[in-house]
Amino acid sequence: MNITIVAGARPNFMKIAPILEAIKQKQTQGFNINFRLVHTGQHYDKNLSGTFFEELNIPLPDTNLEVKSGTQAQQTAGIMIGFEKELAENPCDLVLVVGDVTSTMACTIVAKKAGINVAHVEAGIRSGDLRMPEEINRIVTDSLTDFFFTTSKKANENLLKLGVKPEQIFFAGNVMIDTLRKNEPRLKQPDIWQTLNLKPKQYLVITLHRPSNVDEEQQLKSLITQIVALGKDFSIIFPVHPRTKKLLEGLDLNFENLHYTNPLGYLEFNYLVKHALGVLTDSGGITEETTVMNVPCITLRENTERPETCDIGTNVLVGSDRNKIESAFKNLLDNNWKQGEIPELWDGHAAERIVNHLIEIYKL
Known part of the structure; x- marks a missing residue:
């Protein structure tokens, strides 16, 4: 199984790091699961992206589309053009996108038009505010996604209300917290x-x-x-x-x-x-x-x-x-702040669950 994993902006890198690690772990166990990492270049400042690869031990991308700055439309168009060429030259079984940045939406559209399944990590979250570009990205991405990996049961409910089939939804937890837990000592x-x-x-x-x-x-x-x-x-x-x-x-x-x-x-x-x-x-x-x-x-x-x-x-x-x-x-x-608790499945093992689900889905 070949997966193309997309990252484009600073929040994406924290989310893909544990997923890549979980895939590598499965490879050592003999599973036929491989990935190709695509950086769209949506964030191109070293402080916003480059250092993350070093700090989080993320392998260098197999390719960088180098889209860089521009209006929402310019970035979306640039990513789509570059990613279409990428998929044509490097076919895959699944495109995995994370979060809600422009790259997430643009690469989802391209993948689906190419007839490739899409998995969305952090699917189903909603603010209800269409003034936020991210909210539009979420809606478009989730309208096309095949496999939905969620961070909360509320996200599950949002997807079910949209008509997503229950068997497409996987409550996996929060990969951002996987990265935080692993790196807290560092x-x-x-x-x-x-x-x-x-x-x-x-x-x-x-x-x-x-x-x-x-x-x-x-x-x-x-x-x-x-x-x-x-x-x-x-x-x-x-x-x-x-x-x-x-x-x-x-x-x-x-x-x-x-x-x-x-x-x-x-x-x-x-x-x-x-x-x-x-x-x-x-x-x-x-x-x-x-x-x-x-x-x-x-x-x-x-x-x-x-x-x-x-x-x-x-x-x-x-x-x-x-x-x-x-x-x-x-x-x-006044030291009168509310005492918080940690949400369900924000336990540092979300990426493992995601990769296990993919192995089950594709019967590896």
Whole structure:
């Protein structure tokens, strides 16, 4: 069995790493299962993608489509053209896509038009917000997928409501947590730890990249100004996403306790998160990691495709509501944050279950 595995952006790399490892393990046991790794080049900054291959021991891609930046349409078109050529030159039995980035959707469309089955890891999650490009990617991908590997029973329910047959759905758990659990002992201090003399639980981490937060100058300025004021007694570490950096350069947002850094590698960033007093973010993946590491998380979004991080995890949605942000800060600073639990099957073995299911499906 030959599988083409697609990765295109930073979140994808954490998800494919344990899957590749699980396949290699099955190969040592004599199973005829092989993979070809395709990097679409959707994220091309070394800090956003390159270091992940080194840190997570991911083999170098068999090919890189080198699509790089552009509008949603430009990226989608570039990926589809490159991936169509890739599949023509390297036929496979299955295309495996992960997550909800542009590469996920584009490669799914190409695979299905080529008559190739698609497996979607992290299928069925929904925010209900069509203003998010990722939500459109999820809907399109899941409308074409053959085998759905889910992170939660809620995702199963979402798929069943869409008419997906139960035998196509496999509740496998969360591969992001596989990667986190494996690498927790390897997390390392970033240089900024010593530079700023950081101490555990004495600083905050913030990440922002969603258009609703960073594409409007006054919205971004108001948000950061409020956070800096509420967290005035703490250092606030802000690894800046490239799309956010462009906007920040035009704003006068220099505060004594706000410290900008370049994007950090996986091991350094999660070291910061693990030891932080709290995290403020608009990233879905980070809400999963904070839940598992039991770190308070304030999510600057109106909705989430990962409701389990709020229902039983450490995450709270505040959107851009100033009162909700202030209330969340009060609970955080008063040491009154809710006690979270780890969602079902977020146990570090999701990738093993996925590969076992594929072996059963293809009767290897």
